[in-house]
Amino acid sequence: MEHYNMNLTLKVWKQKNKNQQGHFETFQVKNISSEMSFLEMFDVLNEQLIAEGKEPIAFDHDCREGICGACSMHINGRAHGPWHHTTTCQLHMREYKDGDTIVVEPFRANAFPVIKDLVVDRSGFDRIIQAGGYISVNTGNAVDANALPIEKHDADEAFAAAACIGCGACVAACPNASAMLFTSAKVSHLALLPQGDPERSIRVENMIRQHDKEGFGGCTNIGACEAECPKGISLENIARLNREYIAATFRGGSKNSV
Amino acid sequence: MSWKSYFSTSVGKKLQMSLTGIFLITFLVVHAYINAQIFWNDGGVEFGHLAHFMGTNPVIRTIEIGLFAFLILHVVQGLLLWSKNRGSRKSRYAVKKDSETSKWYSRSMGLLGTLILLFLILHISMFWAPNRGAQTFGDGELDLYAMMRDEFQNVWIVIIYVLGCISLAWHLVHGFYSAFQTLGLATNRYKAMIKTVGVAFSIIVPLIFALMPIAFYLKWIQ
Ligand code: SF4
Ligand code: FES
Numbered sequence: 001m002e003h004y005n006m007n008l009t010l011k012v013w014k015q016k017n018k019n020q021q022g023h024f025e026t027f028q029v030k031n032i033s034s035e036m037s038f039l040e041m042f043d044v045l046n047e048q049l050i051a052e053g054k055e056p057i058a059f060d061h062d063c064r065e066g067i068c069g070a071c072s073m074h075i076n077g078r079a080h081g082p083w084h085h086t087t088t089c090q091l092h093m094r095e096y097k098d099g100d101t102i103v104v105e106p107f108r109a110n111a112f113p114v115i116k117d118l119v120v121d122r123s124g125f126d127r128i129i130q131a132g133g134y135i136s137v138n139t140g141n142a143v144d145a146n147a148l149p150i151e152k153h154d155a156d157e158a159f160a161a162a163a164c165i166g167c168g169a170c171v172a173a174c175p176n177a178s179a180m181l182f183t184s185a186k187v188s189h190l191a192l193l194p195q196g197d198p199e200r201s202i203r204v205e206n207m208i209r210q211h212d213k214e215g216f217g218g219c220t221n222i223g224a225c226e227a228e229c230p231k232g233i234s235l236e237n238i239a240r241l242n243r244e245y246i247a248a249t250f251r252g253g254s255k256n257s258v
Numbered sequence: 259m260s261w262k263s264y265f266s267t268s269v270g271k272k273l274q275m276s277l278t279g280i281f282l283i284t285f286l287v288v289h290a291y292i293n294a295q296i297f298w299n300d301g302g303v304e305f306g307h308l309a310h311f312m313g314t315n316p317v318i319r320t321i322e323i324g325l326f327a328f329l330i331l332h333v334v335q336g337l338l339l340w341s342k343n344r345g346s347r348k349s350r351y352a353v354k355k356d357s358e359t360s361k362w363y364s365r366s367m368g369l370l371g372t373l374i375l376l377f378l379i380l381h382i383s384m385f386w387a388p389n390r391g392a393q394t395f396g397d398g399e400l401d402l403y404a405m406m407r408d409e410f411q412n413v414w415i416v417i418i419y420v421l422g423c424i425s426l427a428w429h430l431v432h433g434f435y436s437a438f439q440t441l442g443l444a445t446n447r448y449k450a451m452i453k454t455v456g457v458a459f460s461i462i463v464p465l466i467f468a469l470m471p472i473a474f475y476l477k478w479i480q
Contacts, residue, residue: 011352022349024352074351074353074354076353076355077351077353077354077355077358078355078358078359082358103352103353105351105352105353108347108349108350108351109346109347110345110346110347110348111346114349173359175343175356175360175365176343176344176346176347177343177346177347178268178343178346180268180269205263205267208267208268208269209267211268212267212268215346216346217268217342217343217344217345217346217347218268218269218271218272218339218342218343219268219269219272220272220339220343220364220367220436221364221432221435221436221439221440222360222361222364222365223359223360223361223364224356224359224360227358227359227360228359234446235439235444235449236444236445236446236449238439239439239442239443239444239445240442240445241269241442242269242273242439242440242441242442243441243442244442245267245269245270245273246273246441246442249260249261249263249264252260
């Protein structure tokens with residue numbers, strides 16, 4: 001496709017800190033190449049703001065190759081913009097044409113408070129993982145690799161669930177601001193493997209309790225999470241989390257639950 | 259973990275919605291089957307037999323108490339979840355293109371459920387309540403067939419009934435699948451099947467119900 005340059009109008013959310021009210025500010029950027037990524041376009045804007053002696057826009061980013069999950073932006077009404085299976089850093093400016101207006105907001109959820117501008121606090125995800133996303137391993141000699149046979153199908157499913165990068169797009173997209181897709185991915189990749197078996201009951205219970213405590217909404221099986229997830233985490237993981245939960249109630253109480 | 263968690267965690271609460279929902283779905287089948295007897299166009303003879311059985315059999319009357327309990331649980335828990343979930347995003351998006359990522363009826367279960375509830379209040383006060391009232395305090399069972407024939411001469415009642423059935427249909431399109439997903443049964447292998455059966459159910463059962471007032475109104479049955 002032909003390369004081209006464009007001028008754009010950006011309406012970006014500006015917010016000083018957690019406690020202050022935010023608002024939209026309008027910016028013009030010129031000569032943006034269709035080959036730039038969305039974040040590179042923001043780099044251009046920020047350099048321009050710095051040159052003008054203004055404060056640059058704060059946004060999260062790290063790997064810029066679609067694997068870390070940092071780049072949370074809600075672009076024209078969609079988490080990570082309009083492309084399927086794509087993070088913001090992998091969204092490219094060829095999606096837009098000269099004269100377009102783009103509205104950029106932070107991911108919004110009570111459990112993801114805005115720290116500054118487009119940066120939100122996603123440490124709730126870390127606490128959900130801490131609540132149960134671990135396995136206990138005895139110390140001593142390392143076990144031989146492949147000593148534990150794992151069925152191919154289970155290995156593949158566990159791997160697919162482990163692909164979750166904790167980006168939070170599922171929460172951003174969900175009308176209930178639920179983090180059930182994330183939580184289910186974290187429950188699933190351990191529940192499918194023999195290493196995860198001993199803690200399976202307390203894992204699902206503690207992670208769900210932490211999920212609720214963080215202020216995420218409940219899952220009502222709407223499916224916007226799956227549609228928006230850059231890693232294609234499937235709703236089947238939520239079905240699995242539900243099965244784990246039901247099975248845990250049948251297995252009875254556990255002393256280690258929170 | 260204990261069963262008590264079904265009343266405290268978000269997943270437990272949605273299991274309540276799923277289990278009460280499946281019970282209500284089962285009830286719909288029974289209700290539709292019995293009322294469809296009017297289509298024999300026999301002056302309500304077949305329907306009358308079954309209606310009498312359902313209205314007087316002690317086992318059925320006991321299940322009826324459970325039906326109301328489950329219905330109330332489904333409604334109350336549903337409304338509580340709706341307000342909790344809505345409150346989970348206090349600061350709202352300026353732009354949100356929900357229609358690109360999900361279906362309107364999946365996002366509108368609270369609204370559709372409320373419409374069904376309003377319809378149910380009317381429906382119960384038209385047939386069930388007067389009938390049970392007459393059984394308990396009056397001269398025994400009422401002639402429900404004759405009541406239907408009379409009530410459904412009013413075009414507004416017919417329209418409200420059809421709208422109630424349409425709300426039910428959309429509520430079921432999401433609810434049927436959702437109930438099984440919540441039970442963890444909508445795995446990749448069964449998901450398509452559950453969705454297909456769910457859509458078929460959501461069309462057929464409300465359609466049977468909707469045809470009843472229409473049939474009386476248009477005098478297909480007398
Ligand atoms: S499930 Fe998908 S959308 Fe949610 S945090 Fe993980 S990778 Fe991101
Ligand atoms: S910056 Fe790492 S995924 Fe976008």
